[in-house]
Amino acid sequence: MAGTISGIIASLGGPVLVAVVMFILGLVFQAGFSASLRGGLYSGIGLASLFVIVNNATDTLTPVILAFSERFGRTGAVTDLGWGSAGIAFAWPGLAFTLLGIIIVNAIMVLTGLVKTMWTDVWSFWHGQVVGGFVWALSGGNITLGVVAAIIFLVINSYVGDFTAKTYQEFNGLPGISVPCCVTLLALPAIPVNALFEKIPWFNKLNASPEAIRKKIGIAGELGVMGTIIGIVLGFLGGNNFAGALNLGIQIGVLMVFLPKTVSVLCEGVIPIANAVTEFVQERFEGKKEVYVAVDCAALLGHPSVMASAVLLYPLCVILAIFLPGNAMIPIASLALIPYWCGAIAPYFKGNVIRMVLFVLLWIIPVLIIATVNANLHTLTMGNLGLADPAVLNSSLDMGGDPLGYLLIKIFGLFA
Amino acid sequence: MATPKLILCICGAGINTSNNAKMKILELLEKEGVNDIDVKHIMIGDLGPYKNRKNMVAVWMTKVDESFGSPSVQGISFLTGSKKAKIETTKKIIALMNEIYTND
Numbered sequence: 014m015a016g017t018i019s020g021i022i023a024s025l026g027g028p029v030l031v032a033v034v035m036f037i038l039g040l041v042f043q044a045g046f047s048a049s050l051r052g053g054l055y056s057g058i059g060l061a062s063l064f065v066i067v068n069n070a071t072d073t074l075t076p077v078i079l080a081f082s083e084r085f086g087r088t089g090a091v092t093d094l095g096w097g098s099a100g101i102a103f104a105w106p107g108l109a110f111t112l113l114g115i116i117i118v119n120a121i122m123v124l125t126g127l128v129k130t131m132w133t134d135v136w137s138f139w140h141g142q143v144v145g146g147f148v149w150a151l152s153g154g155n156i157t158l159g160v161v162a163a164i165i166f167l168v169i170n171s172y173v174g175d176f177t178a179k180t181y182q183e184f185n186g187l188p189g190i191s192v193p194c195c196v197t198l199l200a201l202p203a204i205p206v207n208a209l210f211e212k213i214p215w216f217n218k219l220n221a222s223p224e225a226i227r228k229k230i231g232i233a234g235e236l237g238v239m240g241t242i243i244g245i246v247l248g249f250l251g252g253n254n255f256a257g258a259l260n261l262g263i264q265i266g267v268l269m270v271f272l273p274k275t276v277s278v279l280c281e282g283v284i285p286i287a288n289a290v291t292e293f294v295q296e297r298f299e300g301k302k303e304v305y306v307a308v309d310c311a312a313l314l315g316h317p318s319v320m321a322s323a324v325l326l327y328p329l330c331v332i333l334a335i336f337l338p339g340n341a342m343i344p345i346a347s348l349a350l351i352p353y354w355c356g357a358i359a360p361y362f363k364g365n366v367i368r369m370v371l372f373v374l375l376w377i378i379p380v381l382i383i384a385t386v387n388a389n390l391h392t393l394t395m396g397n398l399g400l401a402d403p404a405v406l407n408s409s410l411d412m413g414g415d416p417l418g419y420l421l422i423k424i425f426g427l428f429a
Numbered sequence: 430m431a432t433p434k435l436i437l438c439i440c441g442a443g444i445n446t447s448n449n450a451k452m453k454i455l456e457l458l459e460k461e462g463v464n465d466i467d468v469k470h471i472m473i474g475d476l477g478p479y480k481n482r483k484n485m486v487a488v489w490m491t492k493v494d495e496s497f498g499s500p501s502v503q504g505i506s507f508l509t510g511s512k513k514a515k516i517e518t519t520k521k522i523i524a525l526m527n528e529i530y531t532n533d
Binding site: 134136137184185186187189190224231232234235236237273276277280281284285287288306308309310311312313314315316317319320323324349352353356 | 439440441442443444445446447448449452453470472473474475477489490491492493494496503505508509
């Protein structure tokens with residue numbers, strides 16, 4: 014029976030599956046027939062378009078990265094798929110179970126006063142869903158184990174959301190919010206690191222003006238432009254001729270501009286269902302408890318120090334990745350994650366650009382190593398779901414390199 | 430020919446949060462019978478080309494960046510607020526748009 018079901022699921026493919034699941038969930042949470050249908054279809058369209066971009070990226074980038082690694086004697090080559098990882102979340106068979114599971118678990122935890130974060134931002138579940146997908150692939154297809162891992166990951170995130178809520182509310186002027194999204198984990202190491210920075214003479218007086226940095230960097234601060242420049246440089250270093258390097262630049266530009274767009278279409282499908290869930294839960298909680306409403310970490314990026322730090326970090330992270338021993342992934346598509354990290358830590362460094370840049374450069378070291386070590390599982394999971402060519406090693410910073418996710422994978426690996 | 434009216438929803442990645450606000454605003458504009466305002470969502474890093482654009486209200490789904498210089502509204506209530514709060518924010522945006530609208 015289970016075999017037949019997974020056979021049917023596998024033959025349908027991720028895009029059709031997500032369309033069906035989202036449509037049904039929309040009906041369950043009373044989003045209305047046409048809103049649910051549209052949501053389902055857009056989820057499917059978004060996921061299918063994500064494949065197109067991911068496959069195009071692996072086809073064009075992989076030979077260059079291989080040539081580059083060979084020339085510079087680097088060990089192995091892992092293609093960075095960036096938020097292509099999100100495809101796992103919406104294509105793996107535990108999607109609906111995890112979604113319903115965390116809503117129920119969270120509701121119980123809020124009602125019993127264990128957490129204040131009311132997690133109705135269905136979109137942000139994707140980080141936990143990817144952990145679930147990894148465990149599922151690692152255990153040779155055990156959905157239950159994957160769902161349990163995903164829910165544990167999300168529950169831990171809701172505690173981090175509680176812990177950081179007041180700081181984010183005050184710093185960003187957004188009362189009542191909480192950000193249980195997994196990047197807020199960075200707040201935990203940021204606190205002691207900032208205390209350490211405070212103690213270093215001379216350094217603790219340093220700061221830089223975010224406005225001046227952004228003005229100086231200009232259009233290179235846009236990911237499309239920055240990605241193209243990085244692509245051209247890598248192309249030359251990898252031994253391409255003039256035309257080859259320029260074309261590689263444009264191809265990376267395609268990845269940088271259109272990967273977020275495809276994820277956005279997927280998101281457009283999820284939003285009506287997510288909103289139906291929010292209303293469904295909010296109506297039942299109204300005035301019963303003091304709750305924080307979960308929002309995506311994109312809400313934390315408004316402080317001027319955030320994008321100023323990010324634009325400095327884009328090239329610095331690429332250079333660091335090239336020279337880091339033990340790392341086999343050059344982050345390109347994953348650079349889109351950098352502003353999120355900066356947003357998560359900005360309040361803890363009081364918007365000090367120099368401290369934020371230094372902290373992220375320290376943080377990215379273990380993340381790159383984990384992304385490299387985890388590449389086999391990342392590739393296996395993407396391959397099992399038909400998301401990417403299993404013959405080419407791939408990974409990402411988010412979620413391929415997520416430390417908490419990796420810890421859970423290791424723990425659940427013991428049961429697999 | 431006047432520059433078309435535009436509501437620009439801004440968040441960190443231009444994927445989820447601003448997209449969500451855009452969809453709510455479009456829905457509420459339709460309910461209010463307003464059909465001459467375009468609504469877009471965008472990542473905060475890609476704001477450059479919109480600097481000094483006329484007839485535009487910036488809806489920040491994050492901290493309002495005063496240095497950007499556009500007429501601005503804080504829009505987080507599209508995510509966290511009640512239905513009433515969402516309608517009120519939409520009305521505020523429409524009123525601000527009418528206030529700043531120029532025909533030249």
